[in-house]
Amino acid sequence: SAVISQKPSRDICQRGTSLTIQCQVDSQVTMMFWYRQQPGQSLTLIATANQGSEATYESGFVIDKFPISRPNLTFSTLTVSNMSPEDSSIYLCSASGTSSSYEQYFGPGTRLTVT
């Protein structure tokens, strides 16, 4: 199994600012993902973080708003740019191994409140 940590665990930010969330996995993984969970909702995939190349974004999410880095096989960052109150959510980092049969693991999440 993989243990995933995220920093910060929570933050309160002013609109118009940006926040970068860090995700660290305790072992090398092939795939890393970023999800958003809005209040009372389920998880929505934002993007797949690709090591050494640009992230793959889902419909409705764009790189200018959610730039993602993945410099190696254990670390990724998600930046929420030019924030508005609608960005208030829990952001979760996730990772899985080299096979489609592998389990997917999740970090504890970052609770973001934009005022």
Place this chain on the structure above:
Amino acid sequence: KQEVTQIPAALSVPEGENLVLNCSFTDSAIYNLQWFRQDPGKGLTSLLLIQSSQREQTSGRLNASLDKSSGRSTLYIAASQPGDSATYLCAVRFVQGGSEKLVFGKGTKLTVNP
């Protein structure tokens, strides 16, 4: 487009009762199905993973089944306890547009009353 539906949205039971949570998905071409637990304000804990070739998986008081052809999975919880109170999420892993994705249902919020 893959859609995952969970029924019921909420369930309240007395302690000790056996219960079943339901999950359905629209596209049967999945790699696997995973059940998670989420406690309020927390991340997700993986409970069970069922590969597409498997029919069921068991862990302690939990048993998950998969009928891929009909697009259904169930999570059976035996002898429920107050500590089982949480939101249970079902997710399916499949390929779309050349990339693998995990798509979630909206969850079932379970309350076990002492």
